[in-house]
Amino acid sequence: MNHQDHVGLLKAAVPPGVATWADLGSGTGAFTLALADLLGPGARIVSVDRDGGALREQARTMGERFPEVALDQRQADFTGELQLPPLDGLLMANSLHFVRDKRELLPRLLGAIRPRGRFVLVEYDVDQGNPWVPYPVSFKAWRAMAGDLALLATRLAGRVPSRFLDSIYSAVSEVPSTPPARPGQGAFGTTIR
Ligand SMILES: C[S@@+](CC[C@H](N)C(=O)[O-])C[C@H]1O[C@@H](n2cnc3c(N)ncnc32)[C@H](O)[C@@H]1O
Numbered sequence: 001m002n003h004q005d006h007v008g009l010l011k012a013a014v015p016p017g018v019a020t021w022a023d024l025g026s027g028t029g030a031f032t033l034a035l036a037d038l039l040g041p042g043a044r045i046v047s048v049d050r051d052g053g054a055l056r057e058q059a060r061t062m063g064e065r066f067p068e069v070a071l072d073q074r075q076a077d078f079t080g081e082l083q084l085p086p087l088d089g090l091l092m093a094n095s096l097h098f099v100r101d102k103r104e105l106l107p108r109l110l111g112a113i114r115p116r117g118r119f120v121l122v123e124y125d126v127d128q129g130n131p132w133v134p135y136p137v138s139f140k141a142w143r144a145m146a147g148d149l150a151l152l153a154t155r156l157a158g159r160v161p162s163r164f165l166d167s168i169y170s171a172v173s174e175v176p177s178t179p180p181a182r183p184g185q186g187a188f189g190t191t192i193r
Pocket of ligand 1: 024025026027028029030031048049050051054076077078079092093094095098
């Protein structure tokens with residue numbers, strides 16, 4: 001896949017404009033660059049990966065190609081405490097398949113997205129894992145899980161064939177304007193201590 005393929009996967013999911021997005025498990029930045037291209041000048045991207053070498057390469061390329069987009073890099077484990085700013089959108093591209101217990105992690109991450117903000121997922125369209133893609137989630141399974149997580153309007157935003165595993169899809173969902181909360185719980189069911 002090249003840059004235009006990455007942009008094509010995100011185009012229907014990412015509206016242009018000055019906005020703050022996060023890219024979790026951003027690696028060398030294939031989709032960080034696509035996000036920057038779609039959002040445009042003045043946008044801010046919080047880019048999280050535990051691989052410092054990949055982040056350095058990403059910073060170089062972003063600086064060369066999209067210097068007018070603010071890149072806020074964090075070398076961190078995205079399953080830990082991240083202190084994310086309020087987000088207009090959150091992208092996970094080929095990184096959620098490393099997380100076995102998605103229903104435990106996602107409510108915490110979704111809590112960082114503003115009401116009516118977006119969650120964008122790029123994943124292989126399979127449910128059977130392998131050593132490189134241990135816990136994938138197909139679009140069908142994701143749509144059901146997104147509904148359980150109270151995300152709205154989950155829809156397919158793009159798809160490309162993959163020689164490695166079936167195809168790669170992108171999906172976009174919206175965060176409700178009133179976060180789902182139950183007694184003793186915050187947004188998305190996170191526990192209030
Ligand atoms: C397959 S690469 C995808 C990179 C990029 N998003 C893309 O689609 O080209 C997965 C990335 O997620 C990162 N990653 C996996 N689990 C992580 C975790 N728990 N915390 C931070 N980064 C993680 C890896 O270091 C790697 O850079």
